[in-house]
Amino acid sequence: MDDFFAARSQMALSLGFHIIFACIGMVMPFFMAVAHYKWLRTGNEVYRNVTKAWSKGVAIFFATGAVSGTVLSFELGLLWPTFMEHAGPIFGMPFSLEGTAFFIEAIALGFFLYGWNRFNPWFHWFTGVVVGISGLVSGILVVAANAWMNSPAGFDYVNGQYLNIDPIKAMFNDAWFTQALHMSIAAFVATGFAVAGIHALMILKGRHVAFHSKAFRIAAAFGTVAAILQPVSGDLSAKDIAQRQPAKLAAMEAHFHTEEKAALIIGGIPDVKAKKVNYAIKIPGGLSFLAHGDINAEVTGLDKIPEQDQPPVAVTHYAFQVMVGLGMIMMLIALLYFLALWKKKSWLRSKWLLRLFIIATPMGFIAVEAGWTVTEVGRQPWIINGIMRTADAVTPMPGIVYSFYIFTAVYLSLSFIVAFLLYRQIKMVDRLYDHSSEQPEAI
Amino acid sequence: MLYVVITYLWAAILLYLLLGGADFGAGIIEFFTSRRNRGRTRRTMYQAIGPVWEANHMWLIITIVILFVGFPKIYATMSVYLHIPLTAMLLGIIARGTAFVFRHYDAVKDDMQKLYNRIFIYSSVITPLFLGIIAASTVSGQVDLQAKDFLSAYIFSWLNGFSLAVGLFTVCICGFLAAVFIIGETDNAEDRLFFTRKAKWMIVSAVLCGVLVFAASYIENIPLVDWVFGKPAGMLAIAAASLSLPFLWYGLTRGKAIIIRLLAGFQVCMILFAATYRHFPNIVLLKGGGHLSLIEHQGQEKTIEALAWALLIGSIFILPALFYLMYSFEKKKPQEA
Numbered sequence: 001m002d003d004f005f006a007a008r009s010q011m012a013l014s015l016g017f018h019i020i021f022a023c024i025g026m027v028m029p030f031f032m033a034v035a036h037y038k039w040l041r042t043g044n045e046v047y048r049n050v051t052k053a054w055s056k057g058v059a060i061f062f063a064t065g066a067v068s069g070t071v072l073s074f075e076l077g078l079l080w081p082t083f084m085e086h087a088g089p090i091f092g093m094p095f096s097l098e099g100t101a102f103f104i105e106a107i108a109l110g111f112f113l114y115g116w117n118r119f120n121p122w123f124h125w126f127t128g129v130v131v132g133i134s135g136l137v138s139g140i141l142v143v144a145a146n147a148w149m150n151s152p153a154g155f156d157y158v159n160g161q162y163l164n165i166d167p168i169k170a171m172f173n174d175a176w177f178t179q180a181l182h183m184s185i186a187a188f189v190a191t192g193f194a195v196a197g198i199h200a201l202m203i204l205k206g207r208h209v210a211f212h213s214k215a216f217r218i219a220a221a222f223g224t225v226a227a228i229l230q231p232v233s234g235d236l237s238a239k240d241i242a243q244r245q246p247a248k249l250a251a252m253e254a255h256f257h258t259e260e261k262a263a264l265i266i267g268g269i270p271d272v273k274a275k276k277v278n279y280a281i282k283i284p285g286g287l288s289f290l291a292h293g294d295i296n297a298e299v300t301g302l303d304k305i306p307e308q309d310q311p312p313v314a315v316t317h318y319a320f321q322v323m324v325g326l327g328m329i330m331m332l333i334a335l336l337y338f339l340a341l342w343k344k345k346s347w348l349r350s351k352w353l354l355r356l357f358i359i360a361t362p363m364g365f366i367a368v369e370a371g372w373t374v375t376e377v378g379r380q381p382w383i384i385n386g387i388m389r390t391a392d393a394v395t396p397m398p399g400i401v402y403s404f405y406i407f408t409a410v411y412l413s414l415s416f417i418v419a420f421l422l423y424r425q426i427k428m429v430d431r432l433y434d435h436s437s438e439q440p441e442a443i
Numbered sequence: 444m445l446y447v448v449i450t451y452l453w454a455a456i457l458l459y460l461l462l463g464g465a466d467f468g469a470g471i472i473e474f475f476t477s478r479r480n481r482g483r484t485r486r487t488m489y490q491a492i493g494p495v496w497e498a499n500h501m502w503l504i505i506t507i508v509i510l511f512v513g514f515p516k517i518y519a520t521m522s523v524y525l526h527i528p529l530t531a532m533l534l535g536i537i538a539r540g541t542a543f544v545f546r547h548y549d550a551v552k553d554d555m556q557k558l559y560n561r562i563f564i565y566s567s568v569i570t571p572l573f574l575g576i577i578a579a580s581t582v583s584g585q586v587d588l589q590a591k592d593f594l595s596a597y598i599f600s601w602l603n604g605f606s607l608a609v610g611l612f613t614v615c616i617c618g619f620l621a622a623v624f625i626i627g628e629t630d631n632a633e634d635r636l637f638f639t640r641k642a643k644w645m646i647v648s649a650v651l652c653g654v655l656v657f658a659a660s661y662i663e664n665i666p667l668v669d670w671v672f673g674k675p676a677g678m679l680a681i682a683a684a685s686l687s688l689p690f691l692w693y694g695l696t697r698g699k700a701i702i703i704r705l706l707a708g709f710q711v712c713m714i715l716f717a718a719t720y721r722h723f724p725n726i727v728l729l730k731g732g733g734h735l736s737l738i739e740h741q742g743q744e745k746t747i748e749a750l751a752w753a754l755l756i757g758s759i760f761i762l763p764a765l766f767y768l769m770y771s772f773e774k775k776k777p778q779e780a
Contacts (some may be wrong), residue, residue, distance in 0.1 A: 056548050063544035066500065067537045073507050074533050077522030084511050085519035089742035092512025093749055099508050100757030103501045110498060114772065163743070167749040286755045397526050397597055406530075410537060417541070421549055428550035 006171060006401040007079045007394050011375070013404070014072055016369055018410045021065035025367060026184075027191035027222070028058045029132035034218050036125050050215045053117075053429065058131075060421055064414060071407075079112055079400070083383050083393035086162050090155050091148040093167035094141040101138035105131055117401070139187065140180040147175035150375070151244050152384050178240040179375070182233045185226050190364025192223020193330055193361045197361025198426065200354040208429055220357065223364070224334035230327055235290065242291035245385060246300035248308060248378035251316035253287055254280075255301045262287040262299040270317050277317075311380045319373035326348075326367040333360055444744075444751040449737055451725070452509045453756045459502035459716055461620065461708055464613075465497045466492055470567020470619020471614060472537060472641055473560075481560070483634065488621070489547065491628035498765055500540065505754075512750050516740040517726055521577075524586045525598045528573045535570030538562050568614060575613025579606040582722060583665055587730035604659040605667075612652040616711060619645035623707040627700030639695050642703075646692070670721040677717045684713035 001009070032054045039047035073095075077084045111119070111127035118124075150153075154170025156163045199216035203209055241249045249255070254270035254277045255262060264287045268280025285295030292299070302310055333356050340347035347353050383390040394400075444599035469488040476484050492499070496598065511518040539562070546559035580586065580601035590596035622642035629635045671677045687706050694703040725734035741747055 012733065056550075060544055060548050063540055068530060070500070070540075071533050073504060073511075074522070076530060077511060077518050078526050080521045081519040085515045085702055088511035088515035089517060090511070092508065092742075092746065093753065095508050096512055096750055096753035097757070099501070099505050099754070100760060102504065103498065103757070103761045104764060106501055108762070109770050110768050111771070118771070140667045165746050167746055218502070243770055247637040321513040356596070395523055395526065397523060398593060403530060414537070414541060417545060421545060424550040425548075431550075 001401050003398055003400040004391055004394050006404040010400065010404040010407050011075060013408060013411055014068065014075055015372065018065065018068040018072055019368060019372060020365055021061050021068055022139060023187040024061040024191050025058065025065040026135040027187050028054060028061065029128055029135060031195065031218050031222060032058060033125065033128045033132055036128055040121055040125060046210055046214055049211060053425065056425055057114060057422065060418060062109055064418060079395055080383065080393045081395050083388060086388065087384060090162060090165050090167065090170045091145050093171045094145040098138045098141040101134045101141060105134040105138060108134060136184060140184060143180040144171055144176040147179040148173045149383060150379055150385050151175035152387055155290045157387055174244055175240060178237045182237045185230050185233050186368050188222050188226035189230055189330060190225060190368045192219050193360045193364040194362065195219035196223050197357050200357040204351060204354045204358065204424065211429060220337060224255055224337045226332040227330040231331060234327065238290050239293065247311055249291060250302045250305065251302060251311040251313045251378050252320040252374055253311055254317040255287060255299060256303060258298065258301040258304050260288065260298045261285045261296050264290060267321055270313050272313050280339045309381065311378050316374055316378045319370040319377065323367045323374060325371040326363045330360055330363055333357065445741055445750045447751040448509060448513050448575045448747055448754065452506065452634055455502045455505040455509065456712045457712060459506060461711055461716065462499040463502055464571065464617040465620040465624045467567050467571045468617035470564045471618035473620050474564040474568055480637065487625055487634060489630055491625055509750065513742050513747055514737060514740050515742060517735045519707035520727060520735060521581065525577055527597060527676065528576050528580065528601045532570055532573035532577065535566045535573060538566035539570060542566065548619055557733035571613045572610040575668060576601055576606045579609030581727045584730055586727060603663055605645065605663045605665055608652065608656040608659040612649065612656050615652050619649055620707055620711065623703050627704060635698055642695055671717045673721060677721060680713040680717040684710045
């Protein structure tokens with residue numbers, strides 16, 4: 001493994017790890033706030049217990065998300081100093097605002113976690129809502145910064161110089177809206193399905209059914225609504241990418257030849273040498289329609305992109321297929337769930353519906369990781385699309401490969417410990433939350 | 444607007460040292476506490492720093508963001524030449540941030556607690572040690588932009604006696620801040636006495652490490668004496684810090700929680716001032732006499748302006764909320780034990 005590849009791998013690992021924690025830290029507070037609201041309105045203790053149980057999850061995920069986010073803010077410089085030297089002042093605006101949002105989130109979380117029985121109950125509830133909102137805002141801001149790498153704006157690039165910097169224009173670049181929308185909804189889908197799946201498993205096992213059913217309903221409601229909305233935002237993203245980053249779209253779809261009435265390729269194994277895709281399902285005109293809203297439109301293929309500017313096709317293509325495939329499955333589960341709520345109440349008590357949710361537990365997060373792979377690998381070889389190459393941005397320090405090993409070990413152990421902690425939380429539900437009388441502890 | 448940004452940068456560093464430092468200190472105190480007393484130390488500290496824990500950490504992020512947005516060349520240079528200590532500090536931050544939360548939120552209290560505790564205390568020492576090393580390395584004149592070999596570019600830039608001494612000094616300062624802070628959080632005389640003793644120990648160690656810092660600077664040819672005592676302002680700052688020391692000692696003996704907190708904060712503020720004002724606006728001193736300056740290496744005007752506004756507007760939201768957070772948990776001590 002050379003240092004450049006090690007740096008990319010370390011960045012990918014750090015981002016991939018952080019994204020999961022950031023999503024949960026961003027979305028769970030909303031679940032919590034709903035349960036909390038229901039408790040305040042109905043006085044039903046089960047809702048309070050659900051709120052408290054979830055708040056511990058939020059605390060664990062927030063802490064892990066916060067430290068992994070801190071690591072990222074350093075890693076940008078540690079691994080890509082040349083990039084940060086030029087990009088920092090241009091795309092730094094969303095980061096400075098994100099600092100504020102994240103700070104508010106940390107403060108609100110302090111109030112929320114330690115504020116039980118200390119404040120007016122509605123103020124306490126409100127601090128929980130603030131945690132969610134500020135988390136969402138900081139997520140949007142960070143994605144806006146990433147969008148700038150895909151769609152650089154707010155400066156003039158003249159002879160290698162970055163002139164006339166306008167940080168506001170850079171923040172509101174062409175990609176920020178579609179990317180932030182797609183990511184925010186994805187966070188709700190992934191977290192909703194993951195949480196719902198865990199509670200579904202507990203219901204199926206017959207443990208603390210009242211507790212887990214209430215928790216399941218809240219998480220499933222968020223997850224399924226988001227899953228149904230997601231294809232719409234995905235379509236917006238695809239059209240946007242077709243405009244701005246034809247190379248990325250071509251890699252996503254393994255679309256080798258520029259043509260009109262381009263077919264949408266589902267699945268398949270791209271053969272980069274022969275420039276074709278084997279074993280794929282092809283829908284004639286589908287790609288032209290998705291990319292440009294017209295089945296006869298011309299879609300740029302990889303043949304129009306100079307070889308040294310082409311992203312890796314196979315990885316991008318597979319990741320895209322995985323993301324879309326899982327998104328579709330979750331959308332179908334969501335539709336079934338709504339049908340059950342609306343017409344077929346008997347389904348709600350059936351085991352197969354719960355099983356579907358259990359199977360879907362990891363799907364959202366796999367889709368999120370795949371989606372980020374599409375975004376980041378699909379941008380290669382550029383770190384700033386069309387301006388700076390990733391290879392030119394990497395740190396001159398040798399031995400990055402050891403840093404990669406260390407961080408891999410750290411992230412693996414952290415993932416293991418967090419999974420272990422969650423397992424213990426769930427195992428202890430009866431002792432900690434699901435008995436009607438006293439609560440054993442304050443926080 | 445540049446000066447607004449620089450003020451925020453300095454304030455963020457100071458606040459990280461004070462609040463984040465008190466956080467680190469909590470682990471350092473635990474490190475220097477006999478096994479028998481650790482449980483009690485942990486409980487008192489947890490109540491004191493739990494609610495503000497995540498917020499304390501934010502000052503570091505603010506510092507980093509100000510550096511890479513406003514002074515990208517400085518950020519990039521530090522990231523390259525101080526890669527190793529920065530990574531070490533990061534690993535410390537990851538370890539203690541997660542261990543602290545894990546040990547509290549683990550639903551089962553068993554032997555895992557020992558593991559969390561061990562990680563927490565070791566990383567609490569390592570993190571400020573490297574923070575101090577990094578801070579000292581920026582001014583020790585060993586960062587060599589012309590360096591060709593690995594050792595002089597990436598190792599000797601930070602590995603020297605002066606940096607190590609400052610690292611140790613930072614550890615002592617953090618321990619001292621934590622001890623002083625916790626005295627006000629204790630609810631019985633025995634604990635108060637215990638933490639007072641810790642605070643006194645930390646003061647003595649800090650003074651000793653301070654002497655070590657000056658000795659190391661003499662050996663390494665760093666004009667620290669001139670920086671600190673060369674101009675009246677620095678001398679005044681050090682004089683004020685030193686003069687307040689007896690008051691602090693007296694306050695400790697008498698258990699005046701608020702006064703000793705203010706005095707401790709004041710001293711750290713003065714030390715940071717004395718250490719930085721002489722080479723301002725140069726923030727990184729390079730080998731061979733060059734430097735990276737906050738003024739020469741600032742970002743373009745529009746960037747600085749936008750950053751300043753973001754900081755100003757941000758503080759309108761943050762400061763009252765943060766103040767209220769600290770105030771509420773200070774006033775309303777937990778009713779239930």
